[in-house]
Amino acid sequence: MTLKIAVSRGTPGFRALRNLGRACLARLARSALFAISLFAFAGPTRAQLKEPTVRIAVMNDQTSVYSDDSGKGSVIAAQMAVDDFGGKVRGIPVEVLALDHQNKPDLGASLARKAIDVDHVAAFFDIANTGVSLAVQEIAKNNDRVVVHVTSASAELYGKACSPTGAQWLYDTYSLAKGLASSLTDETHKKWFLLTVDYAFGHSMREEMTHEVQRLNGSITGSVRHPLNTSDFGSFLLQAQATNPDVLALLNAGNDTIVSLKQASEFGVLSGHVTVALPIFAITQVHAIGAKLSQNVVFMQGYYHDYDEASRAFAARFSEKMKRPPSQYQAAVYSAVNHYLKGVAAANSTNGIAVMKKMKEIPVNDFMTKDAKLREDGRLMRDMLIVEGKTPAESKGEWDLLKVKSMIPAASIIRPIKEGGCAYVQGAQ
Structure with a gap:
């Protein structure tokens, strides 16, 4: 049974019911607005991630020329960062995938x-490959994905090829050239010969190093390109020897650096005065060639496993899994993943x-930063x-291979924003 009450318009009863209805609607509206504002205020503390799993990928060379320096060790470092974060971010599990691009930009793009x-x-x-980095950065930008370049070095990644979702974490060709050249170029290290790997990283590195050495009143006595992952550097090194350089700059990486350095010694290019x-x-490459040969080398590092207590503590944990200390690249992958999860x-x-x-917005702080x-x-x-390689007499253990000569502040070696040509921050100082 439905009870109906008839009230004529204009009567006191009608006006009372109308006013009551308006009051109820107003109260409901205020309650709704309060609920909306409360939800908005509480938003940042609520779990809004909708993915069942947050997946991140470590993409690098897992099987070839750069695999010892980054490779599997970088995947392990990323997993350590995830584990140290509790394995989850805002209650959502985090999973690490390993992708092997084999140093092929087309394969890297397809995998991405x-x-x-x-x-x-x-x-x-x-x-860990500039050509792959440039391809993946564009794909990540178009799909609103983050990409953090750790081992790739081209300064274009934060310059003309920059992306609002991209970051360069460890070094770049500009900072490497400026740091090394400023540390070495003096009256006894004026003449440089550049042995350069023939792909994007090498080309950029040669251009930056040439500019910086000449800016410091040094000279480039010669420059030659070599194929990636070659086994014979003989003809290239003979060209270097003919110029009698003070500094032999090996603008390559991974196994190419090891092979070219060993052959430089065999060919007699590394005479007493050549740095x-x-x-x-x-550090993996220093270990591979031994202290006798590495005592002649000077290079830059973002991390050295025996630099301080925090560095040694991370190295000890990493060594439990890899049976050796981490390279600077592997340590930096941990750093990048850790900061990403904070983001x-x-x-x-x-x-x-x-x-x-x-x-x-968040300052980067970890064992190496x-x-x-x-x-x-x-x-x-x-x-x-x-850093500089220790002599055999200075080395006190299998991995005690380097000595730190100095610390270079970032501001003195990293290219200013206004000089980089990054379009989305054009005009920034």
């Missing part, structure tokens, strides 16, 4: 597209632009170490 479309990867780390400058070198937690999202914004700023163009302002 599949990782995004099929595996729903939110971020890419390491890369070897290595823009990119790792995801702060943004409460895996949206690339949103996460990168938070990564730039102290209060560093990730700039608007994506370049991390990282101080670097100048």
Whole structure:
């Protein structure tokens, strides 16, 4: 049974009911607005990540010329960072995938597209090849994914090819050239010969090193390119020897550096007065050639496992898994993944632009980084170490191979934003 009450319009009863209805509607409206404002205020503390799993990919060379320096060790370092974060971000599990691009930009691009479309990867780390980095950066930008270049070195990644979702974490060709040249060029180290790997990284490195050496009143006595992953450097080294350089700069990386350095010694290029400058070198390579040969080399490092207590503590944990200390690249992958997870937690999202914004707001602090700023163009302002190989007499153990000569502040070697040509921060100082 339905009870109906009839009230005529204009009567006191009608007006009372109308006023009561209006009061109820007003109260409901205020309650709704309060609920909306409360939800908006509480938003950042609520779990808004909708993915069942946050997937990140470590993409690098797993099987070839750069595999010892980054490779599997970088994947392990990324997993350590995830584990140290509790394995989850805002309650969502984090999974690490390993992708082997085999130093082929087309393969790297294909792997990146599949990782995004099929595996729903939110971020890419390491890369370890400039050509692959340039391709993956464009794909990541178009799909709003984060990409953090650790081992790739081209300064174009935060310059003309920059991306609002990209970051360069460890070094670049500009800073490597400026740091090494300024540390070495003097009255006894004026003449440089450049042995350069023939792909994007080598070309950029040669251009930057030539500019910096000449700026410091040094000279380039010669320059020659070699194929990636070659086994015979004889003809190239004979050209270097003919110019009688003070500095032999090996503008290559990975196994290419090891082979060219060994053959330089065999060919007698490394006479008493010749210093070897290595823009990119790792503790694994120093170990591979031994203290007798590495005592002649000078290079830059973002991390050295025996630098301080924090460095030694991380190295001890990493060594439990890899049975050797980490390279600077592997340590930097840990650093990058750790900071990315902080960015995801702060943004409460895996949206690339949103996460990168938070990564730039939060200072970078870890065992190898102290209060560093990730700039608007994506370049991390990282101080670097100048190191030199110890002599056999100085070395006290299997991995006691380097001595730190100096620390170079980031501001003195990293290219200013206004000189980089990054379009989305054009005009920034």
